[in-house]
Amino acid sequence: MITLENIRKVFYQGRPNEQVAVLDASLTIEDGKVTVLKGPSGSGKTTLLSIIGCMARPTSGRIRLGEREITSLPERFLTEIRRQTFGFIFQQFNLIRGITAIENVMLPAYPNGEKYGLLKQRAKGLLDLFNISAKTNERVQFLSGGEAQRVAIARALINDPSVIIADEPTAHLDTKLSQEFMEIMDRLHREGRTIIIASHDPIVYASALVDRTVEMRDGKIVS
């Protein structure tokens, strides 16, 4: 379970361009559920998502991962939690150009110090799972949108995380690919993973898969 208490995030604090991105957000995300953060652009979804995923620290407030308070942990520990607990799927996929699909998938696991052969085997398994094993050694810039997305999902799963975080995952996909994405999320959900998605796409938030929709506006949770 992930618990957020009175989370506030301010960018450029104390400067003329100070910007409050999240304001007093309190939220409990249950394990194994699919939660969607919904709201227009600039509502604070992405910021809240990055705070949940230990990518950014809140300006004030507390975050608990299970029983563990993680707000004040040093960067090293936060990174470790991020690597082991969360798998990220970004809006732009954020694959590294110039290297192959399999290398991109393996990337988050490199710092673990795992045997290269075993890691490669695992990455191949994931590419297989998403039916893109034919593209294993293809450089990612030559992949289609759907293929790139599946590589990004495989990368998010390489460390076998219990929580999947996806930021506007369907923003650059057509309807068919968006539905395909939701099917994959369904599969991951059935495996028992917690899924948190920030989206204002009806294909996502209106999906039967979603257990809970959290609506945000102007940095606040409105419902």
Place this chain on the structure above:
Amino acid sequence: MAWIDKQRNVIDFTLSSLLRRKGKNAALIIVYTAVVFVLASVMLFTHALKREADIILREAPEIVLQRMVAGRHDLMPVSYATVVSHITGVGEVRPRLWGYYYDPLFRANYTLLVPDDFRYGEGDIAIGEGVARAGVTSEGNIMPFFGSDGKLVSYRVKEILPSESELISSDLIMMGEADFRTLFSIPQDRVTDLAVTVANPQEVLTVAAKIRKELPDTRPIVREEIVRTYDAIFDWRSGIMLVIFSGALLAFVIFAWDKASGLSAEEKREIGILKATGWETSDVILMKFWEGMAISFTSFTSGLILAYIHVFVSSAPLFEPVMKGWAVLYPEFRVVPFINFYQIATLLFLTVVPYTTATVIPSWRAATVDPDAVMRT
């Protein structure tokens, strides 16, 4: 074990990262290798020559005594040998006959020497390989010389001295005493200088002082001084080489600094992705460290190997005119391979360390940004 596997994984990623910018990195490695090649060649060659000179001079007498007239080196009376031999501490005194000869036909300078045990007869000479090349002659041929009286004298070449017989033998001509005296009209009671051996190395300076006292018109040259002079000459020559190449060096430093220290927007984005997917700042720095090491170590090793081949296998054709020989004849010889590990370490420190540092520092700055930056772009 996990630590080793982590290094291997990061190195693997680093190498495929480098391969993405093949052209740019290959150009960098080529220029870097060229710089290390020049520096290492100068260094290896200077050291090898110094060592060569040192080996040659180890066989030289402790003191060479010259006669000075009006501040110039003059022929020495043979009788001085007897005076010197009576000085306490002096071992053997050997009068020597040697000189230089300019061959107007081939425009070359030769060194002429009368060895103690010249095994050929009157009218015979033994010549160095350089002389044979310059005079286009070989064993059994006749070689003409103009005597000091202007008359043409011919000698028969009985032997070509082997090229391994050191750097100095290239322009050498050896002949009998009578021929030498005739050629240069040197009287029987005169020699070029005296070679004085001193049994106890501690007494060399004392003996030299005694000689100066007994024979005030002479100049004793102590072997250690010659060694020092050789060292200074080779250092000075290698300095000239470095000055010549300093422009290229400076250009490389600017180029490498620019390449290594500036991160492109693409590289910054990649660092953001790595951090967002669970890499620590230290992992990113580790990756950049290996990147710097891969480039600089590859260049360093290739530069050093090429320099080794250049100096010890192909006799340093690029530096030959500056580094070797005084005369018109450049000896064709191979210096004995000799590597000073202290110097290699210095070169490594001056090339690999600055480049690797220049690679790591900017990435450290980029790697300390919040990982959520990649979510916000």
